[in-house]
Amino acid sequence: MTVQLTPAAIAVRLRRLWAGDLVASGELAATFGEGWEAITVEMNGPILTVVGPSTHRDATKGPFGDSLARQAKAASRGAITTIRWRNSSRYVDVRREQTSDLDVFGFEDPLLDAYPAILADVQDGIPGEAPAAARAAVGALRLVGASRHRLWFAARTVAERDALGTVPGARATLFEAVQIYQGAKRPLHHVVVDPSYKAKRQLLIS
Known part of the structure; x- marks a missing residue:
């Protein structure tokens, strides 16, 4: 489908x-x-x-x-x-x-070759004390976009995206990781559903 x-x-x-x-x-x-x-x-x-x-x-x-x-x-x-x-x-x-979730590219936005370093920084912000189920839900996401002010993650299915809202602690775990990376009280990020992203190196938790 x-x-x-x-x-x-x-x-x-x-x-x-x-x-x-x-x-x-x-x-x-x-x-x-x-x-x-x-x-x-x-x-x-x-x-x-x-x-x-x-x-x-x-x-x-x-x-x-x-x-x-x-x-x-x-x-x-x-x-x-x-x-x-x-x-x-x-x-x-x-x-x-x-800015918005529909931004394509702006001045000083990072290029694609900077994404691995950005991913590593976001991974460092994932709380180690997060419940295992929450870590699994967040870990299924892939970092697929980054601007100066925002991050975009991709779930491969609607179920993976919706798990952020149904698995206890999952949404808060992602929120905290992005918050630490961006150094902002209100982190700016969005999760899309797109099965075309398959590389394991993009995973938040591999």
Whole structure:
């Protein structure tokens, strides 16, 4: 049975595409030069908008735009149908409360190759005294997305996601781990359901 991807799950897939595949392929550096890290990406329904200085305003009309459209469509299971560009001449610092679970990529967000270190830090925050059942429920989750202010985790099934609310202590265990990592009173994190994430190295508790 195919799992219906929520907008947040689609946003995570697009984040991983931008911060992982497109970085690794060299497409971003080839298209935007040394300033590629200042380019941000937003999702609004079926539209994926690339935001940056006007000097690159034609980027989404050329080969890069075609490549991004093809890869974004595949990653989102066809949910993304349009690629657009928006000029922005300056970087605006986004506060925690201005972010959302649908963010795709912002300035200074970590790249995919930083995720193992982030995962290790989150794992360090998992309370050792948490009940075994709670640790098992949290341990089934995978870290799949990270921004400056938020974390995204994936459950492979709806049952795994719902276990956070039904297994005593599970939600609190995840809350505390993220709270310690982010150093914030109110941690910002979200759990999506997406069975495509299979790597054991992504697990919160392996």
